[in-house]
Amino acid sequence: MAYLSAARKGATIFGGLYAAAILAVMIPYIQTQCVQVYLLNNTRPHPTLVLWYALHDLFPLNQLVLVLQFLHALKIPLFSDYNTPEKYGLAPNKTANLKISTADGELLGAWFILADQFYHSLPSHSAPPVEHVGAALKARPTVLFFHGNAGTRAFGARIQHYTTFSSRLSANVLAIDYRGYGDSTGTPSEVGLARDARAAWNWLIDNGALASDILIVGHSLGTGVSSLLSAELSDEEIAPKGVVLLSPFSSISKVVETYSMLGIFPLLRPLASIPRATEFLMKRLIHKFDTDKLVPRMKGQIIIAHAGECGSRHPGTGSQDRPTENDWDIPYTHSEALFTAFLDPHLPQMIALPPHLASLSQEQWSEFTSRAAERREAREALVSTTEIPKFGTLHKFNDGKRTVTHVQTLHGGHDYVGIQEGVSDIIGQTFGFF
Template structure:
């Protein structure tokens, strides 16, 4: 896809740029004529196999370190194609990175696939780290258009960039913003001028496709509590609401009557959570899952014991879970 172009308007900015990308065919496609990997071979692979549209983290490019292993694992183990796009300003992609720009680039990848015969149901949106914010933005945009992909997979996700930065640890142990917490107004001022927010927490509720959140418990970069919070946000509409009159008083100078009301409500919500959420302890991970109903896909929270920030993508258990949950079958869509 190197040389493919995107032309869209976002925030009054018209963008026309060349994007660098790789389209990796499902392993079985390499054994099927025509042998040359040309446009016909690409169209045949798209017709025969689901495609994972993959967006990587903020470091380096699509060719960096472990990433080609990720594409290879999914094309062999799931027999899915993988289209990986480098954001503008990364690798050989033109332009300067920005939040609206990255969403435009993500949509360009989606449109490239549909232009070659893929239906939305053929396409799985997958992002890792920064890529989860990009995928959430694209999925929300598609939802506004009534378009539902096969599934949305977010690996090492975060609620929003400001909330992620509050917990982010450089080198896995050095809290980035903890020194500023002693002066709260400085942190608020910093976030006010933060140009990119990638507010996944606001984007996901509109997405009707199945959602899979994957986050290693030993992720030292972005804590797994960020994905837990996203899961809880998606579950919230299925629980009894907190009355507006009670919400502002939570934990702060509550009256005895408010404490009693909160205790009753908390017990009710806990019971509702037990009714809605199925929890399983797998060999390699803890799994929480609930059905949203009304034609919306299920939400799964998979918390592998190990894998850290990057290697969790290569876990056979994670790959197989994605394949089974989204019904990605060998040789067929």
């Protein structure tokens, strides 16, 4: 007991110092003073610190937080030539480079990629692809794709998504760079990205697409954007073909809480011993992207896909074994949480326990365990689970109005779960591409 007490005390002290350090470096004055001391005591200071000090007054902390959350300054590939998508592997005259205007005056860079089936039906490929947009939208469904943070629409992993959608699904693809990304104007924000998504949607409709022919697909940060657009459209009783969330998060705050550097070192774990320290930091997040809170507003068919090496525990079954992590950026538990959020309204609601379990009566405990058993049985009856050898596990339920599907793959990591043929086939079968 003495050892545990000492360990607890040590963890508390360490957590306190860690929290104090985090809070301290959030204060511009302390940042400046620390760097000044370093520069004065080092005849050959690191060039990065010298540059940081020189730019500090021009780059306030709130701007630093913005950059770290969206990583829009990482314009990878560098010096991208958006007018020449062929440079990044797309077929000649298959992709139109566009500019899309938003409601608040920003100009978004975008690519419209013709579906393979339509592209190969053309008598020649000499005409600019922009001339075929209207006909392509009428001929084949379209994937409206929202990418993750960092990089641009020319990033290699994103190109692979476009080619997968245009070939495997034979769908047109509209891919945008949000404000502040690529060659788009403006500065990113949660509200701004939602406006960008609606501008892209409106562009498709204005050019002749039917809402029922547009599949909204988001990856990583793009799942938050996709969910915002889906909720907005549902509020207006507009029904797209459906929504696909690839490597999604339940909320940005939960990502920060669960993030581990290199998949090993939990970023905020040292703060756990300090009451309300993590909560305090979470409240400082400006752009929250609370996808889990949007679930009640999202209508229509939904697919959630995430990489996590499958164990015997699956959403909706109540089994306790844990899968192995395959996504080092966003844990698969975020997808489980979202699937459960869609499922929850169709299950018996749990009884709230009192704040102090010591005051729990035998009658309350019996009622709680009984309700938990009812809920588990209801989940098992509603959710179908299919093991697909060497690929992963498929969970789905139908509430009478729509099907919600959770695909948990063995492979794919964070960036490539969506380009797996198995995932594409599930998308194609669910949304009628085949």
